[in-house]
Amino acid sequence: MVAGLFKAEGIVLKGRDYREADQLLTILTPAYGRIDAIVKGVRKPHSKLRSGTQQLCRSRFLFYAGKNLVTVTQCEVQSIFAALRQDLTLLAYAYYLLEIADAIALPGQAAAEIYYLLNHGLELLATTDPELVGRAYEARTLKILGLEPRLDFCAACQGPLANASRVAFAPAAGGALCHNCQGQHGTEYYLLPGSIKIWQRLNRLNWRHLRRLQISPVLGRQLREIMPAFLEYYLDRRIRSRLFINEMKLEVYNIDRTGKD
Ligand SMILES: [Zn+2]
The missing domain is CATH 2.40.50.140 (Nucleic acid-binding proteins)
Structure with missing residues (x-):
């Protein structure tokens, strides 16, 4: 500078x-x-x-x-x-986007892609389901960092993935794993084929169409856990505002349950 x-x-x-x-x-x-x-x-x-x-x-x-x-x-x-300051949930997601940008941008190095991604993400939060914005933002961040996960073939041996009801996914390997490569790459998660499809769509999707993307609650829960975990693995740090979002979700869930009883 x-x-x-x-x-x-x-x-x-x-x-x-x-x-x-x-x-x-x-x-x-x-x-x-x-x-x-x-x-x-x-x-x-x-x-x-x-x-x-x-x-x-x-x-x-x-x-x-x-x-x-x-x-x-x-x-x-x-x-x-x-609009984001008037709603605690939206504000929590806004902080989440800020925290990720803070973790990946470096001092003195041009960061136009990260900057416009952040600005766009914050603008979208006012009109779009914050969960969707969060996932789309994580997918784009990974892309900018050159860390897009391998989801179509095995990340370890490049072999085909079995046509199974759930696919092993290991952050350390950089993506999905075939049967032969499972159990050798540290922490593993399991993705339903539907979650893999959504993640692939998020990688390619024009954000103008983000609002139209439908994610079932089951897939939503799965991606909410695994996508940030993948990002955190490579950032080598916890994203603190994510814990706050999860706590809020739990509270809403408990209130919903008490309401129904
Ligand atoms: Zn393999």
């Missing part, structure tokens, strides 16, 4: 309080990747920088890159993704 002033549009991935009245933000930009930047005095009551520097804001920033740190000197908010 060059020293001095530079402009960039960005999405605020996260922020934390810093010193007395400042914040330290992590901002994703298309051209410069992930930027850690200080916003001075932003926690003072009348700071002009406040509105555009909150987590989950897309803003136009004017940065100043000094010797050791980058500062936000101006910002103009483009979207606060208002």
Whole structure:
């Protein structure tokens, strides 16, 4: 990154309080990747920088890159993704997308694909089933990272997959496994053929048609477990907001059950 002033549009991935009245933000930009930047005095009551520097804001920033740190000197908010802030479930999914982007973008390396994927994902969340957006986002993220799983042949020996009612799937092997290769590649999951088909569709699907994709509850549950697990295996970290989403789901489930009794 060059020293001095530079402009960039960005999405605020996260922020934390810093010193007395400042914040330290992590901002994703298309051209410069992930930027850690200080916003001075932003926690003072009348700071002009406040509105555009909150987590989950897309803003136009004017940065100043000094010797050791980058500062936000101006910002103009483009979207606060208002619809997502009014619904706890949508907000949880929004944080999930932000957290994945934060995990895969690197400082100082162009991240246009990740940036536009994130922006598109956040926009879709306002109008589309968040589960679908989550799965589509995971599939696209894996694609960007060059980690699309092998689902049509055995990931270990390239042989054909048996026509079985469930197919073994091992993150360490990079995809599905045939009968001969099972049990040799660490943790295994089992995918129903229907889940494999949905995953393949998610890899190819134009997001404009995402809303039309139907996933049965059984396949939905399976993909909700296995797709993030695959991503987490390669990121080598847990995605914390996923745990929160799962906890919320459990709560809704319990409320539904009590309602029926
Ligand atoms: Zn095999």
